[in-house]
Amino acid sequence: MTREAATVLEIRNVSKSFEAVQAVRDVSLSIRENEFFALLGPSGCGKTTLLRMLAGFEKPSRGEILLDGKDISPIPPNRRPLNLMFQSYALFSHMTVRGNISYGLEMENLPKGEIQARVNDILETTRLTEAANRRPAQLSGGQRQRVALARALIKRPRVLLLDEPLAALDKKLRESMQLELKRLQNEVGVTFVVVTHDQEEALVMADRMAVLKDGVLMQVGSPHQVYEHPNNKFVAQFIGVMNFFDGETVDGGVKVKDEVLLGAVPPELGRGQAAAIAVRPERLEIANGAMPADHNRLSGQVVEIAYHGLDVTLSVRTPISEQAILVRVSANASDRFKFAAGQNLDIVWSATHSRIMAS
């Protein structure tokens, strides 16, 4: 996505406190037309509170929420053109699938014929036609999830809010539903805002994502930006796995004990500041003869080998870090080197893969 789409939803300096607890602190975000936006963070980071404020079930203590440029805070949830898919799905157990889905349109007092046509349409899209006359208790977990989705989508919301939409499904189903959700979003052309605690889910599904911690917005960007260029240690650790070396900044890198590790120092960090240099396990390689000048090289000893099938993760102890460094090697490399615990080896990485951040 190179072209900047119009902003649909704007969150401006929103804070929310519950008695003594500050759930959301001064968050500002813009969500664009037709994007799949993920709110990511550990439990208790305020992401669900933020979503409930968008839906209208909580009022911001401070700040405002604009939908298409208009403040929606005085509008009650039943008149907001936003719909929420609940984590528990909150299906109406006494109604059939069809009854659940048509409910929202009946509340709009639409003509019967139109309701029926739209319900049939969405049943088709969500592949629920066969189950239309069943009750929620008679459905599988995946079907129930699709009913919840259909029930919210049929309202043609400006923005669809999804609270942990895949959390209740088992792992296999969750993976296929991630792609299914993306397909549906493309098909219906509605802006999606998804709350999730699962970083992998956010990386796979989202066009852009926001990472929250303790109610504070840590970083916003595309999955690629957030993964490759984390702003801070929390984001770097929360999303994926990261190796850190703590030291202080020098020209063109970070001095860790007696070793200078090369990497681009961000402009906001001056010289001589406490900083961490970070590198992803998949960017590390095992030294095999000569190496280019802009590479870092560290010698170490293998302490543990974890076999994943797809690849192998080595834990390597180095003299400059207390924690073992994780190195991810391909199955091919693993076959070639025949690693064993206790073995000494050198690990190398290009300075372009170093990330330097305040510690």
Added chain:
Amino acid sequence: MQTSRLQTAVLIGPGLGWLALLMVVPCGLVFVLSFFERGVYGGIDYVFNFGNFARAIDPLYLNIFFKSARIAGLAALIALLIAYPAAYAISRAPRRHQTPLLFLAILPFWSNYLIRTYAWIVLLNREGFLNQGFELLGYQGEPINMLYNDGAVVLGLVYNYVPFVILAIYSSITRLDPEIWEASQDLGATRFRTFYRVILPQTVPGIAAGLVFVFVLSIGNFITPDLLGGGRVQMVGNLIYDQFLTARDWPFGAALSFVLIGIMMVLLFLQAVLANRAQGGGRG
């Protein structure tokens, strides 16, 4: 951990034994009794026949059944209308207030049923508190007769059973997924439509349990009609009581009891069916 058959038997034994000894055996005795005849000098003639049941559906007694059903039905309906809003309000109150409120609702049970019923006599009789109150407010005519009629019996029954209905409905409301209120609102429903379309239908099991409870306890009740109906309002309970203790016609009393038990069984069955259907019909 899997419980063994022996463990199950040991655990269930006392309860089952109690039921068998004090419920099934007496019921069986009453059932057998209902097919015999009253002896000339009281006692029982062991001659097998269906005479007692034929007599029980005689219009004279059938009318008492109908009247009892009408009073019990009215009591159940009024109790429901009072209890539902109360239960709803309690379930929507802040969590820390719910237990004290429920405690207040069942507080009357801490005093004796008879005493509570006598208290209504003190309130309702011609020289009672209510009539004195009306006089103080300037009412000049004859004291109003509020006691010893159907209304007083219904009032007594409603008063006694409302707390049960509150509990039944409260438990069925609190069993609902709290997110369905919000889901309904989110889909565009007002509070009223949410209640009417989502909450009310899902609490049908609680409503049915409450109604059946009041009805079953009321139709067999003999203390309240005796005290507040003043002997003028005869209900099945009084009739059975009289057969056993005054007329000394045990076989006929037993037959009447069995007709009553039959009615209750049908109602409990209907309630179970209704509850099952409201749960989404299980699988099928």
